[in-house]
Amino acid sequence: ARAEGALRAVPTDMRASVVGTGQFSVKLSEGCHRVDLMAEVPSATVRRATDIDAEAREAGTGRLLDRDRSDAPDARLDFCLGEPGVVEIPFLGAAGPVKVVLSDAQWSMPAYVPGHFGARARGNLAAALHRRHAPAPRAQPIAEAVGTQGDTLVPVPIEPGRCYFAAAALIRGELRALRISAELGDRAARDDAGDGSEGAGVAFCSDLEESAALRVAARGNSPVWVLAVWPMD
Incomplete structure (x- = not known):
């Protein structure tokens, strides 16, 4: 450790x-x-x-x-x-x-993990970063969104030649499954929350793309989740 x-x-x-x-x-x-x-x-x-x-x-x-x-x-x-x-x-x-x-x-808690969604969401966002061994973000998220049960598409503007990390985390409710995926052109990356986990995260990089399609799929008992996207060095 x-x-x-x-x-x-x-x-x-x-x-x-x-x-x-x-x-x-x-x-x-x-x-x-x-x-x-x-x-x-x-x-x-x-x-x-x-x-x-x-x-x-x-x-x-x-x-x-x-x-x-x-x-x-x-x-x-x-x-x-x-x-x-x-x-x-x-x-x-x-x-x-x-x-x-x-x-x-x-x-330690990464400095730029937002706390305005509550302590539960803050901990789950940090867990998504920690589980994927992502470096601590050095800037505020460039995009945030809130969603509920089902499949949600969130388009996010990005800069060509830059890498990002996106995390989805439960705010309240109960989860059976949580998945986040990032689609850029014909490329895609995804992550599923593990057993007992309330957060999932995925890293992606842009070549020439100026937007990414982030999809969050949540199943459970009235789940409410938050999405945060950080630029990464």
């Missing part, structure tokens, strides 16, 4: 219950977080297998931020917060009452 630009990685620990379960409740700063949960493995020859599963939920609302149900001895959760808040992280799968360590790697 430090090699990928994380500002810091803060560990904390607790002892799991006799059946290998527990819950962390941690106050986290705004920005992006990579939370790793790792459990001690008992030295006894006969022991329960270690397979940590975990999820992160926003305290108060219960909104799912990320979930790890993989068959692995540790768990990894990636999410971004638009404002400081308390996150609850229940887990299971430790080999009994052993020490479980939570490591929180933190990245």
Whole structure:
């Protein structure tokens, strides 16, 4: 995480219950977080297998931020917060009452991610940038749009010879699927929000085109999303 630009990685620990379960409740700063949960493995020859599963939920609302149900001895959760808040992280799968360590790697919130759509949208836009390993924008978005359920076409004027990053992020409601695509002439790029994610992003570059067609497809329970487009160096 430090090699990928994380500002810091803060560990904390607790002892799991006799059946290998527990819950962390941690106050986290705004920005992006990579939370790793790792459990001690008992030295006894006969022991329960270690397979940590975990999820992160926003305290108060219960909104799912990320979930790890993989068959692995540790768990990894990636999410971004638009404002400081308390996150609850229940887990299971430790080999009994052993020490479980939570490591929180933190990245700062990019300066030009808009906050006027609310903290949820801000965190989801940052997550789209972070998940695609996009550099932090150095300017305000050149275009913004708001949409709802269904397929929406948003034409955006662009400069020939320049690259851009477009992100779609949920403001409110619930998602089953979110996709963003960028079409320039006969070229297209697209991205789908992953399982549990509320943001998707795509990078594209113009050769001679002076406009791009951005398409956002949202499915779910009354989803409302925001689109932001940044110029990239």
